[in-house]
Amino acid sequence: MGLAISSARASGAHAVVNELTTQQMVEIYRLMFLSRTVDDREILLKRQQKIFFQVSGAGHEALQVGAALALRPGYDWFFPYYRDRALCLGLGITPYDMMLQAVGAATDPASGGRQMPAHWSSRPLHIVSSSSSTATQLLHAVGCAEAGRFFSRSPESAAKADGDYRAFRDVDFHGDEVVLTCVGEGSTSQGEFWEALNTASNRKLPVIFCIEDNGYAISVPVEVSMPGGNISRLVANFPNFHFSEVDGNDPVASLRAFQEAAAHCRAGLGPALVHGHCVRLYSHSLSDDDKNYRSAAEREADALSDPIARMRTRLISDGILTSQELDELERGLEREAAEAAERAQEAPLPAVDSITTHVYSEDLDPTRAAFATEQLQPSASTNGQNTAAARTMADLINACLRDEMRRDPRIVVFGEDVADASREQALAEAKGKGGVFKLTAGLQTEFGSERVFNSPLAEANIVGRAVGYALRGMKPVVEIQFFDYIWPAMHQIHNELALLRWRSNGAWASPAVIRAAIGGYLTGGAIYHSQSGESIFTHIPGLRVVFPSNALDANGLLRTSIRCDDPVLFLEHKRLYRETYFRAAYPGPEFAIPFGKAKIVRPGTDITLVTYGALVPRALQAAQQAQREHSIEVEIIDLRTLNPYDWEAIATSVRKTNRVIVAHEDMLSWGYGAEIAARVADELFDELDAPVRRIGSMDTFVAYQPKLEDAILPQPETILKAIIDLKRY
Numbered sequence: 001m002g003l004a005i006s007s008a009r010a011s012g013a014h015a016v017v018n019e020l021t022t023q024q025m026v027e028i029y030r031l032m033f034l035s036r037t038v039d040d041r042e043i044l045l046k047r048q049q050k051i052f053f054q055v056s057g058a059g060h061e062a063l064q065v066g067a068a069l070a071l072r073p074g075y076d077w078f079f080p081y082y083r084d085r086a087l088c089l090g091l092g093i094t095p096y097d098m099m100l101q102a103v104g105a106a107t108d109p110a111s112g113g114r115q116m117p118a119h120w121s122s123r124p125l126h127i128v129s130s131s132s133s134t135a136t137q138l139l140h141a142v143g144c145a146e147a148g149r150f151f152s153r154s155p156e157s158a159a160k161a162d163g164d165y166r167a168f169r170d171v172d173f174h175g176d177e178v179v180l181t182c183v184g185e186g187s188t189s190q191g192e193f194w195e196a197l198n199t200a201s202n203r204k205l206p207v208i209f210c211i212e213d214n215g216y217a218i219s220v221p222v223e224v225s226m227p228g229g230n231i232s233r234l235v236a237n238f239p240n241f242h243f244s245e246v247d248g249n250d251p252v253a254s255l256r257a258f259q260e261a262a263a264h265c266r267a268g269l270g271p272a273l274v275h276g277h278c279v280r281l282y283s284h285s286l287s288d289d290d291k292n293y294r295s296a297a298e299r300e301a302d303a304l305s306d307p308i309a310r311m312r313t314r315l316i317s318d319g320i321l322t323s324q325e326l327d328e329l330e331r332g333l334e335r336e337a338a339e340a341a342e343r344a345q346e347a348p349l350p351a352v353d354s355i356t357t358h359v360y361s362e363d364l365d366p367t368r369a370a371f372a373t374e375q376l377q378p379s380a381s382t383n384g385q386n387t388a389a390a391r392t393m394a395d396l397i398n399a400c401l402r403d404e405m406r407r408d409p410r411i412v413v414f415g416e417d418v419a420d421a422s423r424e425q426a427l428a429e430a431k432g433k434g435g436v437f438k439l440t441a442g443l444q445t446e447f448g449s450e451r452v453f454n455s456p457l458a459e460a461n462i463v464g465r466a467v468g469y470a471l472r473g474m475k476p477v478v479e480i481q482f483f484d485y486i487w488p489a490m491h492q493i494h495n496e497l498a499l500l501r502w503r504s505n506g507a508w509a510s511p512a513v514i515r516a517a518i519g520g521y522l523t524g525g526a527i528y529h530s531q532s533g534e535s536i537f538t539h540i541p542g543l544r545v546v547f548p549s550n551a552l553d554a555n556g557l558l559r560t561s562i563r564c565d566d567p568v569l570f571l572e573h574k575r576l577y578r579e580t581y582f583r584a585a586y587p588g589p590e591f592a593i594p595f596g597k598a599k600i601v602r603p604g605t606d607i608t609l610v611t612y613g614a615l616v617p618r619a620l621q622a623a624q625q626a627q628r629e630h631s632i633e634v635e636i637i638d639l640r641t642l643n644p645y646d647w648e649a650i651a652t653s654v655r656k657t658n659r660v661i662v663a664h665e666d667m668l669s670w671g672y673g674a675e676i677a678a679r680v681a682d683e684l685f686d687e688l689d690a691p692v693r694r695i696g697s698m699d700t701f702v703a704y705q706p707k708l709e710d711a712i713l714p715q716p717e718t719i720l721k722a723i724i725d726l727k728r729y
């Protein structure tokens with residue numbers, strides 16, 4: 001026995017084979033049985049309370065071994081889900097690696113003790129760290145395939161470069177690579193499944209979607225979650241797809257299905273969907289008991305379809321192995337699993353002081369001095385652009401995007417309406433759209449439709465694909481048209497984009513930039529075009545949040561966001577896009593502002609006013625009036641970046657003024673100001689001569705009628721009143 005995995009794969013990788021060798025048949029069985037016995041060993045450990053969670057792949061082994069042997073680890077790309085133990089063993093993850101994750105060891109190569117067992121990851125094998133969120137990975141697979149295609153078409157863009165995120169990871173790609181992603185039939189109800197099929201189909205991407213259909217999503221049977229109960233019927237009309245519906249209990253049929261799917265993808269014909277019918281032989285996980293919702297007859301029928309028992313019988317009846325030889329093979333595999341479990345229990349546990357490692361990039365600190373080029377004086381005419389004229393925030397954001405896209409060929413821009421015109425021929429007569437606020441105007445025309453393109457109207461699609469692009473080493477700078485509609489992408493932002501680096505213990509990262517148009521004061525913007533909500537995002541570890549108040553800062557901070565190695569949410573206030581004040585000359589293509597560096601917009605001695613975004617000009621107005629009419633000198637601090645934020649600037653000012661107001665446009669309760677106020681109270685209590693005051697909008701939404709909008713959002717008068725009140729203490 002002891003066949004190398006590669007020997008089974010070698011003859012199966014490139015062509016569809018009709019006959020499998022004896023060795024290949026044995027290898028298939030070996031992997032299937034190994035998977036089952038590792039599951040059984042983990043179950044034992046869980047019952048002994050030596051591990052803390054178990055979810056098995058029992059019943060899914062045949063389908064997955066078929067997938068593993070049809071594809072090439074470290075060449076193709078893999079976005080599995082939690083049942084995919086046999087797939088991952090087939091690709092080269094060892095039982096010991098799996099046990100290290102089960103015990104939560106420091107040396108767990110998938111996550112360093114951070115993720116539950118069965119949350120696979122291996123950078124060398126191209127198995128991308130999976131989350132527990134069902135179906136999010138499908139969009140990552142799509143973005144990954146797009147990035148692979150991009151690098152294949154412009155290989156020069158893969159070159160390393162110093163001074164930004166590109167310095168830290170090697171890029172690898174192959175023109176005929178395919179991306180496999182797996183999901184249960186229940187999870188196809190997620191919108192992200194359909195969003196992934198949409199783009200894979202439309203862009204003819206080499207993605208194989210494997211639907212592992214065991215008939216249940218925990219306790220919910222397939223006919224309840226899916227109209228008609230059969231996913232193959234529902235997806236049949238997607239163009240460019242190769243479809244196959246296969247007996248997933250038969251590893252040979254499954255292998256053939258994946259070989260055909262891979263051939264379709266490698267030939268550039270489009271994606272494939274392999275729908276495998278399999279069985280879930282155990283309960284959903286060890287936290288579930290399927291006797292509570294399944295009949296005995298049903299469970300017994302599934303047991304009769306056990307793919308391992310079937311394959312065993314086949315090997316004997318085909319004369320490949322005797323029952324005794326199989327017994328020997330199985331005992332050996334059981335020993336392997338048991339030894340792996342024993343060894344893993346000896347492994348060192350993660351140190352508590354390592355907990356915060358890899359929340360953010362350990363390689364590139366966006367607060368570092370190298371990003372501090374603010375002092376650079378713009379030359380008279382840099383990069384062909386006239387620097388003399390005062391430019392709006394919208395202009396200077398657009399200018400930064402242009403400069404960075406010229407400098408860094410890995411930047412792609414996509415989102416709703418961001419292209420000049422998807423039908424390029426229209427540009428012969430039309431001037432182009434370039435975003436509903438025109439922030440991306442002209443980018444498609446200059447950089448082409450491979451780098452600037454429209455997405456479907458689906459925010460999770462935008463961010464999910466951005467994760468896939470970024471983890472391959474590209475720099476997606478995507479647009480969320482209105483902050484009010486960021487919520488469909490929230491799952492991707494919170495559980496994927498911001499989390500990938502930490503959960504994979506630094507092996508993977510997705511440093512994408514999300515630009516979002518935020519805020520009110522629009523007169524008629526109403527509820528769904530005026531929302532704030534930045535504190536919801538500053539509450540997400542791993543995500544940088546930037547909120548410029550003026551044209552120059554927007555330019556410099558966007559540059560840092562793009563060069564940064566962390567994911568960034570870049571908030572652009574719609575009201576500030578074209579304001580007449582705070583315009584600036586074009587500062588040149590190297591102008592950058594480090595994160596975490598606030599700006600004293602107005603020096604003062606009496607009160608510190610901490611703010612950002614659209615409240616900066618409003619605070620300034622109030623401060624000027626306070627000086628004129630009440631002789632109060634207010635020091636205004638524009639935070640500019642909300643995570644990280646410049647605590648030193650706040651503390652230094654409060655030590656001087658002994659009074660502080662935190663003001664923002666977002667709602668007062670549970671807002672960003674609450675955090676700052678609490679920290680001031682905690683760390684600067686002795687410095688204070690007055691309570692910490694907060695200003696925010698009313699705890700409601702923003703109404704359409706201007707009279708109501710004015711009352712809901714904080715105005716200069718609101719700020720002035722607080723200034724006067726606070727000075728009285």
Ligand SMILES: Cc1ncc(C[n+]2csc(CCOP(=O)(O)OP(=O)(O)O)c2C)c(N)n1
Binds near residue numbers: 132186188212217284
């Ligand atoms: C987005 C999301 N919602 C809910 C859950 C909880 N959950 C975990 S697995 C599961 C059922 C998945 O069923 P299916 O996709 O058929 O896969 P199976 O477990 O049957 O292999 C649910 C509801 C989750 N992990 N993620």
Ligand SMILES: [Mg+2]
Binds near residue numbers: 185212217218
């Ligand atoms: Mg299922």
